[in-house]
Amino acid sequence: MIKLQDVRKTYQLGDNRVEALKGISLSIESGDFVSVQGSSGSGKSTLLNILGILDSYDSGSYTLNGTAIRDLTQKQAAHYRNRFIGFVFQSFNLINHKSAVENVALPLYYQGVPRRERNQLAMDYLDRVGLAGRAEHKPAELSGGQAQRVAVARALITKPALLLADEPTGALDSETSAQIMQLFRDVNDEGVTVLIVTHEEDIAAQTRRTVQLRDGDIARDERLE
Amino acid sequence: MIKLQDVRKTYQLGDNRVEALKGISLSIESGDFVSVQGSSGSGKSTLLNILGILDSYDSGSYTLNGTAIRDLTQKQAAHYRNRFIGFVFQSFNLINHKSAVENVALPLYYQGVPRRERNQLAMDYLDRVGLAGRAEHKPAELSGGQAQRVAVARALITKPALLLADEPTGALDSETSAQIMQLFRDVNDEGVTVLIVTHEEDIAAQTRRTVQLRDGDIARDERLE
Numbered sequence: 191m192i193k194l195q196d197v198r199k200t201y202q203l204g205d206n207r208v209e210a211l212k213g214i215s216l217s218i219e220s221g222d223f224v225s226v227q228g229s230s231g232s233g234k235s236t237l238l239n240i241l242g243i244l245d246s247y248d249s250g251s252y253t254l255n256g257t258a259i260r261d262l263t264q265k266q267a268a269h270y271r272n273r274f275i276g277f278v279f280q281s282f283n284l285i286n287h288k289s290a291v292e293n294v295a296l297p298l299y300y301q302g303v304p305r306r307e308r309n310q311l312a313m314d315y316l317d318r319v320g321l322a323g324r325a326e327h328k329p330a331e332l333s334g335g336q337a338q339r340v341a342v343a344r345a346l347i348t349k350p351a352l353l354l355a356d357e358p359t360g361a362l363d364s365e366t367s368a369q370i371m372q373l374f375r376d377v378n379d380e381g382v383t384v385l386i387v388t389h390e391e392d393i394a395a396q397t398r399r400t401v402q403l404r405d406g407d408i409a410r411d412e413r414l415e
Numbered sequence: 416m417i418k419l420q421d422v423r424k425t426y427q428l429g430d431n432r433v434e435a436l437k438g439i440s441l442s443i444e445s446g447d448f449v450s451v452q453g454s455s456g457s458g459k460s461t462l463l464n465i466l467g468i469l470d471s472y473d474s475g476s477y478t479l480n481g482t483a484i485r486d487l488t489q490k491q492a493a494h495y496r497n498r499f500i501g502f503v504f505q506s507f508n509l510i511n512h513k514s515a516v517e518n519v520a521l522p523l524y525y526q527g528v529p530r531r532e533r534n535q536l537a538m539d540y541l542d543r544v545g546l547a548g549r550a551e552h553k554p555a556e557l558s559g560g561q562a563q564r565v566a567v568a569r570a571l572i573t574k575p576a577l578l579l580a581d582e583p584t585g586a587l588d589s590e591t592s593a594q595i596m597q598l599f600r601d602v603n604d605e606g607v608t609v610l611i612v613t614h615e616e617d618i619a620a621q622t623r624r625t626v627q628l629r630d631g632d633i634a635r636d637e638r639l640e
């Protein structure tokens with residue numbers, strides 16, 4: 191499903207160079223449940239953004255389900271993302287002037303799903319993250335953890351083949367975290383490939399394989415089951 | 416230092432009423448080190464925003480160092496905040512077009528501190544949170560945990576009497592979390608009153624008193640030392 195071969199990514203800022211990824215090689219089978227850990231600044235979000243076709247890489251190769259992901263047009267990149275990938279952003283990236291239910295329904299709107307059906311599904315997914323009672327709230331009218339859960343619901347609603355989640359339980363207490371992890375297990379059982387970036391050991395322990403990043407390199411990659 | 420007496424806060428959204436705080440009474444002595452825990456949506460940020468004079472409350476009373484905090488003008492509220500309070504926001508609230516060092520220096524700019532001195536101090540505080548090497552990066556060029564640490568540095572630079580931090584280690588791995596908690600212990604030793612909202616048990620365990628919110632009420636308030 192995912193094949194990264196010696197992927198490098200460097201940010202250039204004026205005279206400064208930040209080598210965020212220093213040659214990452216990683217293979218992930220369809221249906222796996224993987225966590226990516228590492229300290230703040232180690233390259234986790236950078237890696238996830240490349241996997242999510244949200245950002246380019248400088249060298250090496252990235253193949254997603256047999257397709258080489260390289261030099262895509264904006265249109266092609268958007269096409270693959272919408273059809274294939276659900277992404278939970280580290281800072282949620284909700285639309286501020288839209289309600290929770292409108293935010294969750296948005297990917298279906300882009301897929302041309304009729305209004306009644308997409309709103310129904312959106313309410314359904316909001317309910318799955320415990321937020322049926324917050325459907326009409328805008329992001330500024332939600333708590334941090336509620337906004338995070340709206341972002342999770344939005345990432346799942348298109349039933350993507352690949353779910354990429356950047357610290358999806360970062361703003362959640364232990365009970366709500368457990369609900370979200372159960373939801374991820376459920377979709378993984380249904381065949382979704384799940385990759386979670388997390389800095390929490392006990393969240394990583396609930397996945398089946400964990401990859402540790404250190405300063406842009408893979409320091410460790412081991413099965414947990 | 417802080418005295419809340421039966422404080423209530425309700426959000427009105429169209430026909431919906433959300434009773435975020437249902438009568439909170441809380442006294443905090445100067446120099447204490449307190450954590451506030453509770454599940455997602457239990458009212459922690461709402462409480463902190465009221466304490467930080469960022470939001471109003473509907474009934475009850477809030478006295479800060481002997482001053483009744485009620486019906487303040489925008490100007491008075493800003494005055495108390497700038498002189499007295501350091502605030503770490505749950506979503507950081509950094510200025511996107513300013514660099515990390517400019518963001519950290521900003522409160523001193525508002526206090527009229529000369530340019531050279533405030534930049535020196537800002538670099539000093541960035542170093543204390545491990546980010547001297549990221550001074551020129553803008554928020555979009557920082558990792559999530561780096562942005563969080565910039566927000567922490569900015570809250571501390573005016574040496575406030577009261578530090579209010581909303582999930583200040585939420586985006587941090589265990590090692591970086593430990594550095595930030597040590598920094599909070601250091602400023603607490605220097606006499607700063609510290610109140611941390613956290614959903615992490617092991618962070619709360621490092622404070623001297625913990626308050627548990629449940630659905631807008633205080634469910635538990637106990638000393639840990």
Ligand SMILES: Nc1ncnc2c1ncn2[C@@H]1O[C@H](COP(=O)(O)OP(=O)(O)OP(=O)(O)O)[C@@H](O)[C@H]1O
Nearest residue numbers: 331333334335336426435455456457458459460461
């Ligand atoms: N502006 C608003 N309008 C309406 N409801 C709001 C508003 N802000 C917050 N709420 C609601 O008030 C409740 C308390 O919110 P608050 O942000 O204080 O929770 P919290 O304890 O900080 O949660 P979290 O741990 O998820 O950050 C939530 O249920 C939320 O939906």
Ligand SMILES: Nc1ncnc2c1ncn2[C@@H]1O[C@H](COP(=O)(O)OP(=O)(O)OP(=O)(O)O)[C@@H](O)[C@H]1O
Nearest residue numbers: 201210230231232233234235236556558559560561
């Ligand atoms: N646009 C950018 N320009 C320059 N440097 C960047 C940019 N984005 C990220 N970086 C740097 O690249 C490194 C990796 O960032 P990344 O966001 O991948 O870290 P992370 O592992 O997700 O950290 P965290 O756990 O704090 O979220 C960091 O040191 C960061 O400062």
Ligand SMILES: [Mg+2]
Nearest residue numbers: 235280558559
């Ligand atoms: Mg990150």
Ligand SMILES: [Mg+2]
Nearest residue numbers: 333334460505
């Ligand atoms: Mg909150």
